[in-house]
Amino acid sequence: MPVARRETCDARVIAHVDMDCFYVQVEQRKQPNLRGLPAAVIQYNSYKGGALIAVSYEARRCGVKRSMRGDEAKEACPQIELVQVPVARGKADLNSYRNAGSEVVSVLSHKGRCERASIDEVYLDLTHAAETMLVETSPESMQDFEEEVLKSHVLGLEIEDGSDTKEEVRKWLCRSDASYQDKLLACGAVIVSDLRMQVLKDTEFTCSAGIAHNKMLAKLASAMNKPAQQTVVPHSSVEGLLASLPIKKMKHLGGKLGSSLQCDLGVNTVGDLLQFSEEKLQQWYGINTGTWLWNIARGISGEEVEGRLLPKSHGSGKTFPGPQALKTIDSVQHWLNQLCEELNERLYSDLDQNKRIAQTLTLHGRAYKTGDSDSLRKFPSKSCPLRYGTRKIQEDALILFQAGLRDFLGSYSFKVHGNENSIWGVTSLSVSASKIVSIPSGTHSIAKYFGGQFPSSSTSNPSIDIVIHDAVPSSPSGSENCTGMVPYDLQLQYPDYAEMKHSNACLDPQDPSNHSTTKVEGLTEESSFMSPSGSEDRVTHGEPHRVLPEKDLSHVSNLSSLKAVGKKKRAGKMLHENCSIINIFNNYHNSRSSLEQKNVSNAHDVKISLSLESQSADDSYSTCNEEIDTNKGGCSVGVPQGRETWSSYNIDEIDPSIIDELPPEIQEEFRTWLRPQKRPNVAKRGSSITHYFLPDKSR
DNA sequence: ACGGGTAGTACT
DNA sequence: TAGTACTAC
Structure with a gap:
């Protein structure tokens, strides 16, 4: 049964780090006089005092809530300081917050695998670090703890009246009779508290965190004690936690799926889900979602922390x-x-x-x-x-x-x-x-490959045309x-x-x-x-088990490892008959291991200089007429000749829009190379045994 | 139509 | 692939 299977896999230490009212903190760092005051960040001052998008905890204590208008906030809390989101080009400009988020990520990504989940949230897989600590400097043997760790909240830890909370926490951290998993969590708590202190020191931002054995629980925990605190979920307290937890509090269940659980099954807490068999849940919500629901009711979540520090779009x-x-x-x-x-x-x-x-x-x-x-x-x-x-x-x-x-x-x-x-x-x-x-x-960058591949490029005028003709297979089928x-x-x-x-x-x-x-x-x-058939909005409220499209939610079957495998295979397969630039890329590509997992800040070795100025100069060349001609004239895409960009051909200044300047065949090949590889069929949705095939992610 | 502006995932 | 839907902060 899935339970046993998962339990054995879940000796992990996962943390969720959540910045406290992040936008407010960013503004407070900019204007330190706002520190400690009731404050909120708003955008668009025009209508009823603007929309509130972040509220400081001082202001929350005054009764100010998110999704109040600025006016209402002033009403609830006259002293509140309202700061406007920066505006650029007539719209909200969130760049300062994105950048601040990156600062935090660069602190947090030092220990363990790190996933940037949103502008102000991060997941960490600290399993390895915790295991190491347990061996080398186990809390059991520690004499002194930082004050910060001792302020941790430990779910299920009973504090008797009159007893010293910190002392109880200290005892919990040092417990020699704890399970192996809880000892790891204790290490996790120490690591996370260190990280949070480091974040504060380096960025001046406070955050809250949850430490648990999977992402779902860590996320739940990080929200339980805010601001600037952390919460640990020992294995023994999972059941009790979920038993009374309103279902809407769970990630992914805050919307329609959660509502239909309430309506269809009368489920109000996560614990209520326990009474339904996996099959029953699958009947209602599809195989993947059904299994996922069955698992989360038991605190089971196999979701991996993705090593990703950058946004995907x-x-x-x-x-x-x-x-x-x-x-x-x-x-x-x-x-x-x-x-x-x-x-x-x-x-x-x-x-x-x-x-x-x-x-x-x-x-x-x-x-x-x-x-x-x-x-x-x-x-x-x-x-x-x-x-x-x-x-x-x-x-x-x-x-x-x-x-x-x-x-x-x-x-x-x-x-x-x-x-x-x-x-x-x-x-x-x-x-x-x-x-x-x-x-x-x-x-x-790309230019280097063009240059490197063709010795003529070291001379004065490496014509891209030559490169292309050399590289293009003579097949006419590229039309x-x-x-x-x-x-x-x-x-x-x-x-x-x-x-x-x-x-x-x-x-x-x-x-x-x-x-x-x-x-x-x-x-x-x-x-x-156009078709006159008025296709109405298809509101999918109807018979029960078709209420929602089946979701995978990726909790049940995490495919990223398989993707990585597929990528390599595919890259190899690409080295087939076609001889062109692709080959060059492929050779390089195979020789390096997933760049995406590399740190944000390792950019020293590369020098692509791209300026917007040179770009716009570049733009001025491409007139629409040429584009239309390109389109109509079949495949006779004229590669621009004698343009400054090409004739001076400075490989350091080339930009990726050259892809568009290439003949279509090459473009296509290039894009094929770039294209994200397809999922192997093995990993098709609905196969509940998928994760048996998942190789361990070792990054 | 004032919970805005973004982001991610899954499915077809 | 392009397009839709849902979810979250």
């Missing part, structure tokens, strides 16, 4: 509530430009600092249609390959928006035709960049890859896409005054060829 978005809704393409374009500028900036920081590039650009939106009873409809998200450079991202984002708008209007009843001007309003926009991969570092610079999904869906783009966004990228031409002429008319 970057996004920039803004809402335009109520009357602020955007009603013209011009205003949409204006805001998209702002969002894309920010996104681009962050992409270049990531490239610069972490040597990573993002491969997919996605646009999300929300919108309503006037005169429609279902006023707020889903605005479809759209994505395309990401090209670096503000200008390009802005262009592509606008195109994606237009495609989305077309779907949005087209797939709905289009009887509202008389209203020529503003039949729609956009209430939120966001652009995000995902599928981020590390580029081979240790040298000078399908010939998407040029046009987002390919759009091409497929909208054969007239080139014209659309041409008429809307392509007049002159250099001319800032071309906004007015970007009306969506043709869009509304053309929408008539």
